[in-house]
Amino acid sequence: MAFGVTLTKRWGRPAGVGATAFAGWQLAAGGLFLVPLMLLVEGPPPPVDTPAVLGYLWLGLPGGLLAYILWFRGITALPVTSVAVLTLLSPLVAALLGAVLLGELLGPLQLVGFALCLAAIVASQATPNLVRTVKRKETTS
Structure with a gap:
């Protein structure tokens, strides 16, 4: 992908x-x-x-x-980095729909995987902003 x-x-x-x-x-x-x-x-x-x-x-x-x-x-x-990480949303949405619409349950290992995917998505989206902020502070100092 x-x-x-x-x-x-x-x-x-x-x-x-x-x-x-x-x-x-x-x-x-x-x-x-x-x-x-x-x-x-x-x-x-x-x-x-x-x-x-x-x-x-x-x-x-x-x-x-x-x-x-x-x-x-x-x-x-x-940007390509955002798009590549967004592919993680597909299994997350599928799992959520299965839980909500079909009453499927996620086990402990699946919940850990779910949390890791969400953390990866959030981290990938937050990191570029943090880097830009740090670079701006370095150039103004």
């Missing part, structure tokens, strides 16, 4: 390519990369019924394409 974010920040989006097309091409490239690995490890997929097609559409359109469009629009505006 960090490698992909870094390359996207470095190379940017090609001129004339909108966020939707950019996200679509990245999703297509990622899928094509994974197909041979999936076939090698899992074998051919089982037949797909109507509920599965509807599920794939739900996951693919709002859960994939819309999320990617928003993600790439966001990473163009944020």
Whole structure:
């Protein structure tokens, strides 16, 4: 993830390519990369019924394409260090939704991991401001 974010920040989006097309091409490239690995490890997929097609559409359109469009629009505006750390929010949100909506419980080890992720996010966002403040004080002294 960090490698992909870094390359996207470095190379940017090609001129004339909108966020939707950019996200679509990245999703297509990622899928094509994974197909041979999936076939090698899992074998051919089982037949797909109507509920599965509807599920794939739900996951693919709002859960994939819309999320990617928003993600790439966001990473163009944020520094790469902030974006890389924000990836920690995904499992945190999933755990919170599981606890709130499904009544799932987090064990002690999971709670420690949850706290560490939150601490990493807060620390990564607080550190640049602290460094800027210290540098300003050094230059004014």
